[in-house]
Amino acid sequence: VQRLGAYRRVLLRLPSEGRRNLFSHEIAALAGVSASQVRRDLMMIGYEGSPNRGYDAAGLLRSLGEFLDDDDGQKVALAGVGNLGRAVLDYFIGRRPKLVLSAAFDSDPNRVDRVIHGCRCYSVAVMDRVIRDEGITVGIITVPREAAQEIADRMVTAGVHGILNFAPRSLRVPGGVFVEDMDLTTSLEMVAFYARAHGEEREKSGGDADE
Amino acid sequence: VQRLGAYRRVLLRLPSEGRRNLFSHEIAALAGVSASQVRRDLMMIGYEGSPNRGYDAAGLLRSLGEFLDDDDGQKVALAGVGNLGRAVLDYFIGRRPKLVLSAAFDSDPNRVDRVIHGCRCYSVAVMDRVIRDEGITVGIITVPREAAQEIADRMVTAGVHGILNFAPRSLRVPGGVFVEDMDLTTSLEMVAFYARAHGEEREKSGGDADE
DNA sequence: TAGATTGTTAATCGATTAACAATC
DNA sequence: TAGATTGTTAATCGATTAACAATC
Numbered sequence: 294v295q296r297l298g299a300y301r302r303v304l305l306r307l308p309s310e311g312r313r314n315l316f317s318h319e320i321a322a323l324a325g326v327s328a329s330q331v332r333r334d335l336m337m338i339g340y341e342g343s344p345n346r347g348y349d350a351a352g353l354l355r356s357l358g359e360f361l362d363d364d365d366g367q368k369v370a371l372a373g374v375g376n377l378g379r380a381v382l383d384y385f386i387g388r389r390p391k392l393v394l395s396a397a398f399d400s401d402p403n404r405v406d407r408v409i410h411g412c413r414c415y416s417v418a419v420m421d422r423v424i425r426d427e428g429i430t431v432g433i434i435t436v437p438r439e440a441a442q443e444i445a446d447r448m449v450t451a452g453v454h455g456i457l458n459f460a461p462r463s464l465r466v467p468g469g470v471f472v473e474d475m476d477l478t479t480s481l482e483m484v485a486f487y488a489r490a491h492g493e494e495r496e497k498s499g500g501d502a503d504e
Numbered sequence: 505v506q507r508l509g510a511y512r513r514v515l516l517r518l519p520s521e522g523r524r525n526l527f528s529h530e531i532a533a534l535a536g537v538s539a540s541q542v543r544r545d546l547m548m549i550g551y552e553g554s555p556n557r558g559y560d561a562a563g564l565l566r567s568l569g570e571f572l573d574d575d576d577g578q579k580v581a582l583a584g585v586g587n588l589g590r591a592v593l594d595y596f597i598g599r600r601p602k603l604v605l606s607a608a609f610d611s612d613p614n615r616v617d618r619v620i621h622g623c624r625c626y627s628v629a630v631m632d633r634v635i636r637d638e639g640i641t642v643g644i645i646t647v648p649r650e651a652a653q654e655i656a657d658r659m660v661t662a663g664v665h666g667i668l669n670f671a672p673r674s675l676r677v678p679g680g681v682f683v684e685d686m687d688l689t690t691s692l693e694m695v696a697f698y699a700r701a702h703g704e705e706r707e708k709s710g711g712d713a714d715e
Numbered sequence: 716t717a718g719a720t721t722g723t724t725a726a727t728c729g730a731t732t733a734a735c736a737a738t739c
Numbered sequence: 740t741a742g743a744t745t746g747t748t749a750a751t752c753g754a755t756t757a758a759c760a761a762t763c
Contacts, residue, residue, distance in 0.1 A: 298693045302672065316744070325674035328744095329732055336746060344739045344745045367696050380591035384688055392696055430699050433692070455699025457692055461513065463536035471698035473691050477595055480684050481644070481668055482509045485578050485603055487682035488641050488666025527720070539720095540756055547722060555721045555763045 296334055299324040301357045304350055316347035362391040368429040370453070372444045373436030374399040374414055377459060381435055383410045395427050400440075417444070424451035433457045434464075445472075507545055510535040512568045515561055527558035573602040579640040581664070583655045584647030585610040585625055588670060592646055594621045606638050611651075628655070635662035644668045645675075656683075 303323040307315075317335075318328040335341075335348065340356040342348040371382055374397050385394055397414040399405060405416045415423055423429070432448040434441055434456060441460035448456065455471040458464055461479070464472050514534040518526075528546075529539040546552075546559065551567040553559040582593055585608050596605055608625040610616060616627045626634055634640070643659040645652055645667060652671035659667065666682045669675055672690070675683050 294697075295690050295694045298690050299674075318744090327732070329734095330730095332745065333731090333747085342745060344737080345743065346739080347744070361693065361697060363696075363700050367700065369692070369696070376591040376594045380587040381688065383587045385692060388689055389693065392692060430703055431692070431696050453699070454703045455695040455697075457695045463510075469702045471695060471702060473695050475686065475688070475691060477592065477686070478599055479506050479509050480686060481580070481596060481603060481642070482572065482600065483506045484666040484668045484682060484684050485574075485580070485642050486505075486572060486666075488664070489574050489578065491680045491682060492641055492665045529720090538756070540758095541754095543721065544723085544755090553721060555761080556719065557763080558720070 368395040371433040378435035579606040589646035
């Protein structure tokens, strides 16, 4: 499901090489997945290749777009314009044409009414109205842990169906609302843990311990 | 595996409530997982509870620490001190006592030799040496897509076993090195996709379409 | 004891991979 | 045709969940 995005990114970088057709194993190698998986995924979205020419790059790209994107685009709101919030805002601006960052929210009066990275920052007091009026359906939460649940609740009641959550806590949301957690601390912890495990394995087997 | 971190976070916030013992279903509710899973996970790290008192909070916390943390701590390096890099740096500083941000790297001379959020920024030219000398084993990559692979290669040869990768591409690393991808674009795309799918479902079933 | 919870095994579920006839 | 690739099904794998005797 999220691999489809990876396939598209692979295809988007391709025209420089002038390829018209691609085989499943080529896409697989570039996207870092297995060829079976590529064939299965593309079958699922209903795009057909031909046995000895593979997949048509242009057509596949169009097909992926039709599947992944909303025709009219979707509006996104971000709540919490701290360090992380600003970085995320900057990161997303203009990156996917069909996803428009339409509004940012913060409780700090110093940040309200300013335009940050090309995106107007409103007070959280008017969040409900702005989300409703603009028809925003996607939310990004970069507020502190304590405020996250309340912000999520308000986003959902105002019409948001999907949330990208950077706050280190699990959000309770009604059924039918999708939440993706991006917990930086948990991820770094995991990396550190496996780094340690692998490091120890290496010390046992190999001789060149790095100490 | 990464749930153990969540259990710990739950326990760390608990003393304010003065609880000494916890049942699996309580931990489960707070961490957002199933009670079976909690019992299974705790069994795996070898911590035993008692049938009618549940798990001892203090002992469990200690046990989780022993399992997750390195006694001497682990050093972390971050490469790419742009907007995102600085935000990530700021986010991690002091968040986990056993994970010390020891060095940052950037190719921009304006950023080199400055101290950013309490962390010294070096030139990428000296990355290999600094990583080796400091004994850094964990890396965070927040450089642009094009530079990511080279930075990863150099980190690995210098002694890094685990990488948290924010660059939107999959990294090739030798076996025994762990990579966790944090692709913001892919995640937002997924959220937008499911938001759309759920939104459409709602419009079909419910009457109050938000348009 | 009765009741609730634990450790642990078996059943379920989903996703990934392998395999292979059909096709160009 | 021969060879390589596709669409699609069956086999595999792992993780999650359910169940239940043992225990306090």
